[in-house]
Amino acid sequence: MYEVKLDAFQGPLDLLLHLIQRLEIDIYDIPMAELTAQYMEHVQAMKVLELDEASEYLVMAATLLAIKSRMLLPIHEGEMEETEFEVEEPDPREELVLKLIEYKKYKEAAIELKKMEENRPENFTKPPSDLSPFMPDEQLALFNADVNIYDLLYAFQKMLRRKQLRKPLKTTVKKQDIPVKEQMLRVVDVLKKRGGKSSFSDLFPYEDRSTIIVTFLSLLELMKRQVVFVEQERNFEDLTVILQKEERLGELEDLDG
């Protein structure tokens, strides 16, 4: 198996672009089965630290699975052989491809900004001088009426920048002890108790990151095995996880918990 690159991805689109590049896939003719499989593998291998992000990776997984199954449909139609007639259906991949291309533009622009950040000419300046010796006594000046709270925050930031305060680096490593298999059963249990349905975030009542990650991995695995499926009404809204076929849990033995 190929090594997962130690890059943190900027979300599902970034991960997809990475895979497309690595697998030398033509972005205008994406082999959905391959990309979906690779995507699922990667998301499992990655940590997903933020719950917010986790849900977005899951939504994309669901989208990929949906596109893949829509693409499979015509292949099973028997009439295809009789008439060479092809129906002009919109390519189910089109929306995804457009999104990827648009995102790629800005990803590249960000790389340009990064270079500019590194090569910026270094002109140093100075804080404004103390003007109190020049100040007439009777004057009291206040800022313009249209300052808002962000101006205030910015003023504070600017001052901090002048003082060049830096926080020390600190790193934390935690041991991850809960096996994914166990957590899958736990998730299914929770779903059953809630009548087969739960909001995504309610499945993560835990504080520590490693439990959150294991829970996420177990959800992915459950999705892949079609034990659960995931719904989202609108972009960035919370996901609903729905218990589908509990009996498929029986095949858990092949999971080396």
Add this chain to the structure above:
Amino acid sequence: MNSKILMARMEALLFVVGDEGLTVKQLAELLDVDEVDIEAGLSELKTLYENNDASGLTIKQLSDTYLLTTKPELANTIKKLVENPNSQVLSTASLEVLAIIAYKQPITRTEIEDLRGVKSERPIQTLASRGLIREVGRAEGTGRAILYGTTKEFLNYFGLSDLSELPPLPEGDEDVENEQTDLFMTKFQEVFHNENE
């Protein structure tokens, strides 16, 4: 006003305001001189600095503001004393959001998130608190969502005088990809069929 005196006064004013800088208009008002003369004086002052090896200063333009700064070639000397204000570099997420805002401003958070496919509240907040972006208005419609744009600090941070100096937005290398299409078409059709058996 004698041009030497004008320059001395401009230098003194720019020195005192430091990183706040002054616009041509402000200088003109403070010195009671026409804006044209201020502009001429600024460029003369800059030339004086540049031609004088014994001077460590120069003039920098930032949008419509002029600042007195140290010469870039003296950066190594200054760094012994103060850390580079840019030493805290932006994360990839922040840079992505910033790129989107820089090229598509004014733009709402939702539009940014649709483009990136991930929530972007935190990078937006980081960028706002570092003064690189700010609220520039409200979108039409029921939500009246905040519209974001870049700031003068954004220009300063990347060493630009104004937005027109931004490199053109990459087009997405479609030519390269079309060429590849032919090469990979056959191959991936096979793969695709095999995988879906």
Add this chain to the structure above:
Amino acid sequence: MNSKILMARMEALLFVVGDEGLTVKQLAELLDVDEVDIEAGLSELKTLYENNDASGLTIKQLSDTYLLTTKPELANTIKKLVENPNSQVLSTASLEVLAIIAYKQPITRTEIEDLRGVKSERPIQTLASRGLIREVGRAEGTGRAILYGTTKEFLNYFGLSDLSELPPLPEGDEDVENEQTDLFMTKFQEVFHNENE
């Protein structure tokens, strides 16, 4: 070192530190030059400024500290900056002090001045007289210095219902998180390997 380069470097260093100034000893260390040469360089620099009518700057000595300042005869020009009640410079100072008080309250004047590196009595007075800040207590210790905090009027002014609505400060080093990510990545690669055997 060439004396012109030395002067350019001294000028740049003195410029960047502003009102805080530098001692001969500090300059000697920063530039890796003998103190005698620094002293000679400083007096040469001062002579250059004094003899150059196009320069608005000079060097001032305060006990053992040298600082760059504007020529005394330009005081009237500088005064223009603060005479206007809507003065940009003054409003920036007030805003900065207010920001410090808002985020660091309760805080003493000395602490504010340490943070800003500039005397801040006037802006504090101004803010207090406008009702945006007030005395909220006294610091422990001999001085029993006044502690400042923001007022209800401050919240009104910025349209906040309480202090918790202040936008949070950025969380400092974004790199910290990336490092953590890498650590987790390694961990999860292991998990992944095991699971897919």
